[in-house]
Amino acid sequence: MHAAAPGPSRFLSPEIVAGLGTLELKARTIVEGLLLGLHRSPFRGSSVEFAEYRQYMPGDDPSTVDWKVYARSDRHYVKKFEHDTNVQVQLLVDTSASMGYRSGTGMTKLQYAQCLTAALAYLLTGQRDAVGLALYDDRLRDYVPSAVKAGQLTRLLIALDHARPGATSDTAAALKQVTDRLRRRGLIVVCSDLLDDQPRVIEGLQLLRARGMEVVVFHILDEAELTFPFEAAGTFRDVETGEEVLTHGASAREAYLEAVGAWRETYVTALRGAGIDYQLARTSAPLDLSLLGWLGARGRTL
């Protein structure tokens, strides 16, 4: 059963989400909106734990019917079972200075990543996955080990809420630090603008994949970074390095867009080639739409 194609108006714009109170409320709003669109949970893990039998009722999935019980009792029973903790998920959020950027009045990239990550944490802890969190810029800034226990979601949300834009980013180093702490294979979700040393980032991600990790990359970019809407001449200062470039917006746009396109294409090609999910997340796009874009593609594996 496929999710109905949602219209644009059904999705929560970043402005609306930003206006909500706590991060938990934001996460819940995003996820509930998401599930409303999907009608049923997309998470169907291979390892489940039996909970109870219930008499079959029209509408139940025939695959859930326990045919052995039918053979014994001549009655149709369906199995009800709880998801078991069969996936260890580590959420990585880039908190480098460039993540604090926003061009309009909406969310910064970091805020967008916070909401996105919170929504994922809400979703995953709801199905009793072991979810952990790592915040990094040029090194690991905060780390919440993955676990399944009461209050884990709260810990994750608190850690996320305290994230502030920091220094330059070093995704490769952060990936290595996190990998060293992981005990078994699982899912790693990276939320970053990937404005970093591209070869090292790709290498780090490919290495994770090679170690059997499922890796998902949310490439979070501001609209201005994708379209470069500047017209006048002026000095552009890099928020991380402080490098200043004097240029003319209108005339520099073409070259810029070309360079950004090539840069993104490199990521897409290299990551997908390695079996890594790459999902572009524009900060101007609805959060649940970004989430849905990825879940639609990867829901089967979860």
Added chain:
Amino acid sequence: MGFLAPAFLVGLAAVAVPILLHLFRREVAPPVAFTAVRFLQKRTIEQQERRRIQDPWLLLLRVAALALLALAFARPYLQADATSRPPVVLAVDVSYSMGAPGRLDAARTAATAALDEVGGDVPVGLISFADRAMVVAEPTTDHGAIRAQLTALTAGHGATRYAGPLEAARSLLEGREGRIVLVTDLQSRGWARGTTSLPDNVRLDVVGVGARVDNVLVRDLLVTRDQARAVVSNAGQVPATVTVQFGRPDAAMTTQSVSLDGGVSRELVFPGPHAGGPYVARVAHVGGFPADDERYALLRDQAATTVRVLIGDEVERSLALFVERAFGALGTEPTTSYAVTVGTGADALTAEALRQADLVFWLSATGIDRRVVATLEPFVRDGGRLVVACGPALDPRVADVVTRPLGITLAGGDPGAAAPGGLVAQDPRHPLLAALGEARLDLARTTVAQACDMGVAPGATTISRFGDGRPALAEVRVGTGHLVVLATDLGRQWNNLPVQAAFVPLVGELARHMLGDGAGARVALANVEDARYQRPGVWPVGPRGQLAAVNVDPSESDQAVVSVDEFQQALARPPADEARVARIEAVRLEQDQGWWRYGMALLGLTLVAESLIARRRRAAEVVS
């Protein structure tokens, strides 16, 4: 084009500032924070845009604003075009002698003829004059208005004085080249009060009008309780028999007839007793000058003019002796009598006590507190007449408390100071000194051993100085109040003035000067400031608003005339100061044209436009 203050044109150099700024100073916009700077390529826009003028409209407006400011401060004016003609001022005599039948009509005709002679583009001004000159019309090319104002002129009650109209005309011409047409009956008495001058670039045309007329006038009227004496004169050349009426203006009159040969005066006596109040004598005579056919007099109810001499205590009574004796001698005249009282101590300085006196002499302040003597200042401000003579008994610093707020400062009085010398007239034409006549020479012979230092502020007048040049006698009028300050005493302590022959005349003329003629009962029409009372009658123009008789000046009845040549020769004609004339002309042109106002208005508009454009540009930059 010329400039009144060309130095400000240096300010035009300031227009270079915005030009240079626009050429070399670039708006340094704050750097734009961005993330993907690594994908940007540097451009060479800096060097390309530097030499190009930024915002040419803003630059133009800023340059214009600075240029307008400099030009406005330089006060520009356009030189008068060649068609500008020197103005003509018509000065028409309206003294009461012009009231003779047909004389003023002749003056109007002469003035109109002079007006007809000048071209329509020549500005013409009009002045009427008698004792005073009055500018009826500033120079204008509206000759119709001048004609109408000429028609409206009537003969007044003043006497002819030529200095006034000439000064007024000179003021109207403002140093420019011009012409004055003086229309008068050329009475020689018009020069009585000094002479005046005209620069040689002003042409003076004197037009004499009127012939000698037969005139009978009341020359004088003296009324005492016992009798009234009217002096009637026949100023004409043929004998005349006239009737003279005397009595109160609002009651039945006594009539007497008198026959007078030409040039003869006769005194008519109207026996009394007469009660206090106003009286008038009228002569019935057709022709001549109507204004001098009547004369008013006032017989005051009070017995005598009250003079108060203020001293510190009874011991100093000798200080008041000479003043008392002088008024005693003056009081023997039939029309004036003085009641001199000596006030001592603080009681004599109360406002109530001072109000009782017509004239106050302050000679001593021994034993009197400074705060008490301060009442003398409001006394003067309220219309009182005060004579202050500082001396050994009246410390200059104490007297200064009263005189300083009124404009005369007193200090010094040290015994060791050098003798200042006798009293020398500052201006012999001053009424007080002029009335003294030869007696003022005696003042110069006075030996003054000591005097205080007197400072005379603008607004006060120095009447006389000591031989060493320091002010000796000064006066100041405050409303109807009058203060005269003598820098030495009147008690023969520091000088021998009281024993000089001129002392009694000096005291008498001082009283007359301060109170008016007849101890304030008569006031010359020329001295009446209030326009309502500048006509014969009994009006409240005396000291502190008391009634006083106002009469025309009988000297105006003197029909002696000067010729036009004599008139011209009596006038000093110094050369015109060309530089000053040019400057005055430039100032006049600049004030008339007022280009600086337009410049400032344009400057305001320019600044408004500049701010609007600059704001719009800033808004556009924000959007971009």
